[in-house]
Each structure stands twice: as structure tokens, then as C-alpha cells.
Amino acid sequence: MFSEQSFRLDGKVAFVTGASYGIGFALATGFAKYGATIVFNDINEELVAKGIAAYREEGIEARGYVCDVTDEAQVQETVAKIERDAGPVDILVNNAGIIKRIPMIEMSAEDFRKVIDVDLNAPFIVAKAVIPSMIKKGGGKIINIASMMSELGRETVSAYAAAKGGLKMLTKNIASEYGEFNIQCNGIGPGYIETPQTAPLRTPDHPFNKFIVSKTPAGRWGTTDDLMGPAVFLASGASDFVNGHILYVDGGILAYIGKQPAND
Ligand code: NAP
Ligand code: GCO
Numbered sequence: 260m261f262s263e264q265s266f267r268l269d270g271k272v273a274f275v276t277g278a279s280y281g282i283g284f285a286l287a288t289g290f291a292k293y294g295a296t297i298v299f300n301d302i303n304e305e306l307v308a309k310g311i312a313a314y315r316e317e318g319i320e321a322r323g324y325v326c327d328v329t330d331e332a333q334v335q336e337t338v339a340k341i342e343r344d345a346g347p348v349d350i351l352v353n354n355a356g357i358i359k360r361i362p363m364i365e366m367s368a369e370d371f372r373k374v375i376d377v378d379l380n381a382p383f384i385v386a387k388a389v390i391p392s393m394i395k396k397g398g399g400k401i402i403n404i405a406s407m408m409s410e411l412g413r414e415t416v417s418a419y420a421a422a423k424g425g426l427k428m429l430t431k432n433i434a435s436e437y438g439e440f441n442i443q444c445n446g447i448g449p450g451y452i453e454t455p456q457t458a459p460l461r462t463p464d465h466p467f468n469k470f471i472v473s474k475t476p477a478g479r480w481g482t483t484d485d486l487m488g489p490a491v492f493l494a495s496g497a498s499d500f501v502n503g504h505i506l507y508v509d510g511g512i513l514a515y516i517g518k519q520p521a522n523d
Contacts (some may be wrong), residue, residue, distance in 0.1 A: 265497040269294030274341060274348045276300055276328050276385060277355025279310030281454040282404065285483030286352055286490040289316050293352065293491050297321040300328065302355075328355045328381035331388075338388040347392035350351060350400045350494045353382035353426075363417040369422065371418040378422035379429065386433055390442065398441030400494050402432045405448040405505050410513060427505055431482050434503030443502045445493050450509030452481040473518055477510030485510075 273290040275283045287297045297319055301307050307323035314321035321346055326337040341348060357377045359370050362395035382403050382440055393399030408420040409427040426446065433444035451457060451471045460467040461480065472478055489508050492498050 261497070264489060266495045267294050268350070268491070268494055271349040271494070272298060272341070272345045272347065273350040273352070274298045274300075274338075275352040275354055275364065276381070279306040279323070280313065281354075281456065282449065282452060282483050282486060283354035284313065285487055286309065286319065286354065286402075287382075288314070288492050289320060289487030290350065291317070291321075293495070295346055295396075295494070298345050298348075298399070300324045300325070300337055300355075301326055301328040321488050325448075328353075328385055329376045331384045334384050334388050338385075338392075339459055342392060347396050348389040348399065349393070349396070351386060351402070352390050352490070353385055353401070355381060356404065356456075358416065358419045360415040360459075362415055366418065370408045371421075374418035375422050376424075378419065380424045382426055383429060386429075386444070390437060394437070397461045398443075399431075400498075401433060401442065401444040402490060402493050403444070403446040405430070405446040407448065407450055407507075407509060407512060409446070409448055409505060410507075424430060430505065431503040438502050441444075443493075443498060445498070445501055445503065446505040447486060447489055447493065448505045448507040448509065449486055450475060450481050450507070450512045452486070453480065455482065461507075475510040475512050475517065476515050478484045479510065481508065481510055494522045 268290055272293040275287045277283050278287050279301040291297050304325050307325050311323045324337045326333045331492050333445050359374055386401055403426050405426050406423040409423040412420050430444055430446045
């Protein structure tokens with residue numbers, strides 16, 4: 260029966276990938292505020308240590324693991340360690356990601372593959388590693404971090420758009436294949452959010468900065484705070500009948516054709 264408790268995450272183990280900082284860190288802190296136990300990974304010891312310290316500053320005792328999410332052996336080993344240290348993963352957020360902004364015909368196949376590897380192959384690898392225990396436990400939540408580029412293209416982000424478009428369909432397929440085991444797999448599609456990943460686009464003189472504000476009905480860049488409530492909703496019992504959905508948290512970008520130029 261629906262109640263305020265429906266949004267609580269007490270007793271749940273939440274594993275957020277690439278969560279030493281940025282969106283992943285914010286989502287994990289939101290989960291912790293609703294009672295979840297936080298485990299995260301990052302690509303090296305320095306980032307993991309930085310993340311543990313940052314979580315501690317928020318009053319959160321998080322467990323951090325060094326793991327490259329593109330390496331299936333490392334992922335399988337890390338998930339086994341998490342299950343030993345904290346218990347089976349109840350909530351997985353496939354957050355780790357990279358972007359390379361290069362005009363397509365100038366982009367090497369190696370660079371294209373690297374983006375696909377982190378942004379699409381890795382979510383497959385990590386979800387594959389946690390689903391068996393979710394099935395045994397009677398269910399779980401998987402949240403893939405998609406993008407505006409799951410729906411739209413733009414110059415220089417061909418690999419990223421291909422990956423995030425694929426991630427949308429992987430989300431729908433996991434929902435389809437494992438929904439019968441009470442596993443809900445959804446995505447969050449952030450708009451343009453103030454994080455290190457978009458910092459190069461937000462320098463005061465960068466034309467993209469003004470462009471994005473004009474393309475966003477909310478008239479601003481998003482913040483990681485804007486994503487925490489939607490993530491808690493998708494991680495909680497309040498969304499047990501939501502499956503295969505990409506929840507776009509974009510200030511209205513995808514709904515908006517754009518403002519008529521002033522001189523028309
Ligand atoms: P970010 O600041 O670049 O953080 C990404 C995190 O993932 C970093 O900690 C990074 O570690 C880690 N990571 C990268 N490759 C990894 C690997 N192979 N194994 C483990 N960890 C790895 O990015 P963000 O802005 O927080 O974005 C997080 C997610 O949201 C990404 O999937 C991104 O595509 C998506 N997204 C972002 C926006 C936005 O506007 N910021 C909008 C829509 C979607 P390193 O520091 O070592 O790279
Ligand atoms: C870019 C940005 C975007 C954001 C995000 C938008 O270069 O266009 O980095 O891709 O990261 O994915 O949803």
C-alpha cells in the first residue's frame with residue numbers, strides 16, 4: 260500500500276558506478292538520505308579515496324572499490340566483494356561515463372570504441388553481474404544514466420550519442436527480459452548539468468553556454484540536486500510498476516522547439 264515509506268530505501272544496498280564526484284556522487288548522497296547503504300567504484304585509488312572522504316563530509320560511510328567498469332573480470336570481482344562486504348546489490352546505477360567531443364570524420368575508431376566501451380558495454384557488464392543476485396533476492400532496481408543524446412544528435416558527439424541511444428534500448432531490453440523477476444530497469448536522461456564533464460562548455464565566453472540556456476525552457480543549466488529526487492523515486496518502491504522508461508530531467512529541452520529569433 261502506498262505511503263511515505265514507499266520512497267524509503269532503508270536496508271537497501273545501492274551501488275553507483277563512477278561516483279567519486281559529479282552526478283553519481285549526488286545520486287548516492289540522495290539515496291543515503293533515504294536510508295540506503297552506499298557502495299561505489301571509480302577508476303583509481305586516488306579517486307576512490309577522494310570519494311570516501313567526500314561522502315564522509317556528508318555524514319555517509321560509503322564503501323569504495325577500484326574498478327574499471329569496462330573490465331568484466333574486475334566488475335565480477337568487485338560485485339563479489341560488495342556482496343561479501345555489504346550484501347547483494349538492491350539498486351544499481353550505471354553512472355560511469357565519458358565523452359569525447361571530436362568531429363566524426365576526425366575521430367579515430369579507437370576513440371569511438373572507447374566511448375562505446377564505457378558508456379554502453381560497461382552498463383551491460385555491470386547489470387549482467389548484479390542481476391543474478393537480484394533474481395535470487397526477489398527483485399531489484401537498475402537505473403541507467405542516459406542523456407539528451409539518447410534522443411538528439413549534435414556536432415562532435417557521434418560516439419556518445421550512439422552509446423546513449425544504445426543505452427536507452429538496453430534499458431528497455433533489461434526491463435523486458437527481467438521484469439518477471441520483479442526487477443525494474445529504467446533510465447534517467449539528464450539535460451545539461453553543471454559537472455566536470457560539461458565544464459568545458461560552461462566557460463563564460465563559450466557560445467554553447469548561452470545556446471543551452473536558450474534551448475532550456477527552465478532558462479538555466481541543471482544541477483546535480485535536480486536529479487536526486489527522480490533517482491530516489493526510481494530506486495524506491497514508489498516506482499515498482501515503472502519499467503523500461505527513460506525519465507528525462509532536462510528542464511523541458513526535449514519538449515521545446517526553441518525561441519523565435521528576436522529580429523523576426
Ligand atoms: P563526470 O563528472 O565525468 O564523472 C564520470 C565519472 O565516471 C568519473 O568519476 C569518472 O572517473 C568515472 N569513470 C569514467 N570511466 C570509468 C571507468 N572505465 N570505470 C569506472 N569509472 C569511470 O561525469 P558526470 O557529468 O557526473 O556524468 C555522469 C554520467 O551522467 C555519465 O554517464 C554522463 O554521460 C551522464 N550525463 C551527464 C550529463 C551532464 O550534463 N553532466 C548529462 C546527461 C548525462 P574519471 O574521473 O577517472 O574519468
Ligand atoms: C555535450 C554534453 C552533453 C551532456 C549530456 C546532455 O557535449 O553535448 O556533454 O552530451 O553531457 O549528455 O544530456
